[in-house]
Amino acid sequence: MSTFIAFLDTTFWINAAAIAVLLMISAFCSGSETALTAASRAKLRARADKGEQGAAAALRVTEDSERLIGSLLLGNNVVNILSASLATALLTRIFGHSGVALATLVMTALVLIFAEVLPKTWAIANPETVAARVARLVRILIVVLSPIVSVVRGIVRGILWIFGHRTDANQNMFSIHEEIAGALALGTSEGTVDKADRDRLLGALDLGNRTVEEIMRHRSQIEMIDAEDDPNEVLAQVLASPHTRLPLYKGERENVVGILHAKDLLRAVERFLRTGDGKLDSVSDLDVMKVAMKPYFIPETTPLDEQMREFLKRRTHFALVVDEYGDLKGLLTLEDILEEIVGEITDEFDPKGERQLKPTETGDYIVDGAMTIRDLNRETDWALPDDEANTVAGLVIHEAQTIPEVGQVFSFHGFRFEVAARKDNRISQLRIRPLDAGQ
Template identity: 80%
Template sequence: MDTTVLDTSFWLTAAGILALLGFSAFFSGSETALTAASRAKLRAGADKGETGATAALEVTEDSERLIGAVLLGNNVVNILSASLATSLLTQLFGNSGVALATLVMTVLVLIFAEVLPKTYAISQPEAVAARVALPIRWVIRLLSPLVAVVRLVVRGLLFILGQRIEAGQHMFSIHDEIMGALAIGTSEGTVDKEDRDRLIGALDLGNRTVEEIMLHRSQIEMLDAEAAPDVILTAVLNSPHTRLPLYKGERENVIGVIHAKDLLRAVERFLRTGDGNLDSVADLDITKVMMKPYFIPETTPLDEQMREFLKRRTHFALVVDEYGDLKGLLTLEDILEEIVGEITDEFDPKAERMLKPTESGDYLVEGAMTIRDLNRETDWTLPDEEANTIAGLVIHEAQTIPEAGQVFAFHGFRFEVMERKDNRITKLKIRPLAPLAP
């Protein structure tokens, strides 16, 4: 070891290395804090007037530019510190100083410039992000020309590899973050399954269409507008529904919707202004009581349709396909049930449960049960891209309408057709082929 080199230059170089390690720690901790911080919490802080939280929201808006600037700064200071350490230790120990500098800088960078600052940042990401956001903003502005060149090169290389990144594209999806947080919370027991289902149901409304949850036209209770008014009155009073479509000639030709309250008000007025004899209700003109039908396309997203229901102050719509043919019926309650689960009242018919577990581990499932509802109740992951109902999934996979007693295996489950009525599968028995992962 040559002690003659321990002069002012030596100590200045050593101090420079320590300062560069400090900058490296700053960049590493900032990267971790700004990428791990919850934008929702930062927004809450910004709304309270916190300058750091506001700056953190600003710098994380363009995540690609943020990461580019931080990584560029971090790599510059790491390379520079390693070069200075190599030069310094080479003066002291000769050629062996290169190996020694590599060992020493690896340990120092790993502990003090990577693990320590990142561990601290991840323990309280929002607080650290708020503190480092202002200086990082200046770093981004200073390095923006170099970052722009780096970004251009990276996008070019990715384009060659067939990967395109849209301008302004965010690195993280808020929707995916929430879904992931709910999944982790449920697996750890901090979020109830029912709460998770309600939140996911609300988040998924924009990804689902009216067709997926509508009541099929074969199940719609409808009234013939040409029937006698007293017959219609009796049917309305006996129905569990307050709104019933009226058709003329054939069921596809819906001309209006009768509301039970409107009909009863009309009957009351008719009796008061007439002879008071209930038999005279036969002279009531039902077409003057009915409401104009509201038709919607089957491809309408559920969140848009819910807003439209609220805007129109109506709860009832008839669903049609691209040719204008009647496909089904949708109510506001149907959409709400996708969030909160089944809603029933004292007038709803007491139907059997669509899903019944058996002692042998099988599940008896009504064919009309939607795949989404089955997945929701059992935590399964059966695909619903090709079909909405369990019966539809079996028919799609079998490429035919199976007979009762036929058995199929796909997607990791065993499906046995228990009952078939005409061309409809009405009941199935389902069992996982292997134990499901916890």
């Protein structure tokens, strides 16, 4: 005991104090790393907009995530190694060679508890608050260690380059889109976010990743009017149609020459009757082409968010879709884009057709072949791929590599597909069941 007390001199207390300070610095680096990487940039932005300077500093610090992590890891490792070296020297002086093993045990326990678990647990519990508090000090640490971190970064990138991996200096650590989508999925699974709310938010986020071709109405489903028909027949077709805007064609359906708006036609008829003899028979002299608007054509590869902005800019809701050769592919309306966000929109003039998706008592689903894969996934929470086809029928044809007959059964992507009905070369109805629901 007297020998041990003899070692409790000034050198002992200086080394002990240095070890304690180094452990505190290590705890600061560990907690700061956890807080700054776990903090939501959206929440930090909201705090910064309210005038919180710490949150604004945290946003600036996390812009270069690679330099941030490099500086904190460098500082953390340096102080941990230095504290372990001091502890080894101190305990070796007291206990001799056995002090090495004792220093290893003691420093492992101290670093694990006080420099790792404790600060990280505290930081993960309040990441935005901790990040705002430590951001300024971390900024100073980054500036001080920046030259060394740059050298380390260069060495790391050189090693990765040798193994064929290229890094982007401007690449963010996390994708904002993926972060929001993941948060919505997690919220839905935990019951804090409604499925309908999740679908609307994801629908809005996905507009930039989807093209006009994926949601347009195919040309075979477009209701069109022959511009050379008698005006009386045109008027009757417009009044009988549930649509407000109808394309006009001449000769063949591919040759669209105008868009006829029901209100414009009715206004023209009203003016024609007032200036004429007032008899409906005289409408046959009306020139429909003078009433029609110029058609608006868009390429099928246009992103949906870009097309929505174009609709709003042009103050129009209707566009005809063409392919790279200029051939008519289909039509798109602003309502079609909005339906990708809010779901199906119907009014009193929409035809009351059968639902595209009907569950059965046996666990199967009767699905319209023209139903889009995205809509099917949205309603059932399935994950059928839509990379190669837009509709369910298109997916079956793609996988089967042929146009199947009625009654044929296929199994792929974890589902059983049975062709229930076919019209000409089009699969009009399918019976689908998840394979894990029973064979």
